[in-house]
Amino acid sequence: MGRAESESTAALDRAHTKALAWLSSLDERPVPAQASVEEMIAALEPELPTGSTSAEEVIALLGDAAPPGLVAMPSGRFFGFVIGGTHPAGLAADWLVSAWDQNSALYAVTPTHSALERITKDWLLDLLGLPGSADVGFVTGGTMANFTCLAAARDALLRQAGWDVAQHGLAGAPRVRVIAGAERHDTIDLSLRMLGLGAPDLVAVDEQGRLRVDALREALEGASGPVCVCLQAGNIHSGACDPMTEAIAVAHEAGAWVHVDGAFGLWAAASERTRHLVAGMEAADSWSTDAHKTLNVPYDCGIAIVAAPAALHAAMGMHGDYLIADDQARDPLETVPELSRRGRVVPVWAVLRTLGRSGVAELVDRLCGHARAFEVQIAEIPGCTVLNEVVFTQVSLALQDDAATSRAVERIMADGECWMTGSRWRDRAVVRISVSNWSTTEDDVRRSVAALRRASATSQT
Numbered sequence: 088m089g090r091a092e093s094e095s096t097a098a099l100d101r102a103h104t105k106a107l108a109w110l111s112s113l114d115e116r117p118v119p120a121q122a123s124v125e126e127m128i129a130a131l132e133p134e135l136p137t138g139s140t141s142a143e144e145v146i147a148l149l150g151d152a153a154p155p156g157l158v159a160m161p162s163g164r165f166f167g168f169v170i171g172g173t174h175p176a177g178l179a180a181d182w183l184v185s186a187w188d189q190n191s192a193l194y195a196v197t198p199t200h201s202a203l204e205r206i207t208k209d210w211l212l213d214l215l216g217l218p219g220s221a222d223v224g225f226v227t228g229g230t231m232a233n234f235t236c237l238a239a240a241r242d243a244l245l246r247q248a249g250w251d252v253a254q255h256g257l258a259g260a261p262r263v264r265v266i267a268g269a270e271r272h273d274t275i276d277l278s279l280r281m282l283g284l285g286a287p288d289l290v291a292v293d294e295q296g297r298l299r300v301d302a303l304r305e306a307l308e309g310a311s312g313p314v315c316v317c318l319q320a321g322n323i324h325s326g327a328c329d330p331m332t333e334a335i336a337v338a339h340e341a342g343a344w345v346h347v348d349g350a351f352g353l354w355a356a357a358s359e360r361t362r363h364l365v366a367g368m369e370a371a372d373s374w375s376t377d378a379h380k381t382l383n384v385p386y387d388c389g390i391a392i393v394a395a396p397a398a399l400h401a402a403m404g405m406h407g408d409y410l411i412a413d414d415q416a417r418d419p420l421e422t423v424p425e426l427s428r429r430g431r432v433v434p435v436w437a438v439l440r441t442l443g444r445s446g447v448a449e450l451v452d453r454l455c456g457h458a459r460a461f462e463v464q465i466a467e468i469p470g471c472t473v474l475n476e477v478v479f480t481q482v483s484l485a486l487q488d489d490a491a492t493s494r495a496v497e498r499i500m501a502d503g504e505c506w507m508t509g510s511r512w513r514d515r516a517v518v519r520i521s522v523s524n525w526s527t528t529e530d531d532v533r534r535s536v537a538a539l540r541r542a543s544a545t546s547q548t
């Protein structure tokens with residue numbers, strides 16, 4: 088064995104052992120971190136050593152020191168934000184991605200990666216019920232997926248208006264008006280800001296946070312010039328989806344580009360039981376989603392989908408004016424903001440290949456089933472009220488007033504059995520439960536409801 092090889096073997100063996108120790112601790116360890124940043128800086132030895140250390144020793148140090156400052160995000164009792172776990176196939180495939188170390192920017196340079204992108208693109212479009220002719224970019228997350236899709240939208244809308252934004256920039260360009268529901272995700276605003284488009288015009292939503300079509304129609308009345316309408320599949324508080332069929336029809340009548348932010352909710356399309364929530368969304372012009380939420384691949388992986396491949400390539404490519412003879416053979420760099428990047432598609436392929444079509448549907452159904460179990464069991468906790476219609480994976484609840492709800496959130500976190508996030512929705516403090524982890528069991532739900540019951544009993548006024 089050569090020196091480099093034995094160093095790799097020793098370091099990887101350590102990483103393997105430490106990774107398994109972490110995973111096997113998940114069922115019993117408290118979910119929130121047990122050490123502060125300052126404590127972790129001390130534990131991680133902040134002085135840069137003068138001399139070298141073996142890779143094996145460094146991995147051992149990391150594996151031993153890190154856990155107290157880690158959150159059990161891959162635990163089945165982590166319901167914070169909207170955060171998926173890591174399916175074993177995704178985790179193991181991600182290790183291979185690092186070992187293979189492919190810079191996956193160019194189609195012809197990395198055949199295995201390019202093949203996996205082509206296969207996975209087709210699987211995704213099929214599972215999500217989207218047009219097979221759309222193109223797909225694998226980016227870092229939902230934020231960059233929104234950014235990528237909205238860049239394609241901006242450039243295409245301005246091109247139609249006779250303005251070449253790649254050549255002339257935005258100064259002096261016609262204004263691109265962007266319209267979104269009042270409860271769109273903040274990353275829409277962030278993406279628009281990065282694209283120089285300013286804040287979106289907001290239209291009214293209903294009690295579940297769904298954009299109201301009458302309000303959209305009104306906002307579009309008499310509109311002239313380029314317009315982009317951002318719809319949402321999956322409201323982070325209610326899980327509700329905007330009324331796709333009607334909203335898209337109204338927007339298209341006005342000549343708008345329609346983008347759907349479905350970071351976690353787009354996956355409703357993968358199950359017969361939830362498909363109705365996003366029915367009609369296939370008529371939109373672009374869609375963004377995450378693979379690191381509902382699909383449970385490791386960070387970081389988002390997916391940008393654009394119906395007109397040329398619009399995506401024109402916005403993200405680096406060749407300016409050109410024609411791609413073979414859309415299948417386009418370089419991955421034509422579909423994402425990055426040039427160099429890791430083989431982000433590989434874990435997506437591995438999880439889809441492991442689950443199969445029915446497994447993906449079952450995953451979505453299972454997450455939704457746990458969310459409904461929360462709804463039913465929370466109804467039995469005195470003083471707790473579920474505020475949303477539980478149609479997907481999200482549950483928002485409140486105690487009798489904001490002070491009691493906020494106290495309950497603090498007590499849940501101090502208790503450590505599970506993680507639920509405090510938030511504000513419909514002008515009140517809420518406790519938000521997002522069921523996004525493939526490994527959550529009925530027992531995890533029961534244990535977490537018990538923790539909520541304990542927290543609630545001591546938080547009521």
Ligand SMILES: *Cc1c(COP(=O)(O)O)cnc(C)c1O
Pocket residue numbers: 169227228229230231272274321323348349350351377389
């Ligand atoms: C999580 C989320 C995003 C942002 O995705 P990241 O992967 O965190 O960048 C955007 N929109 C919605 C609806 C989300 O839930």
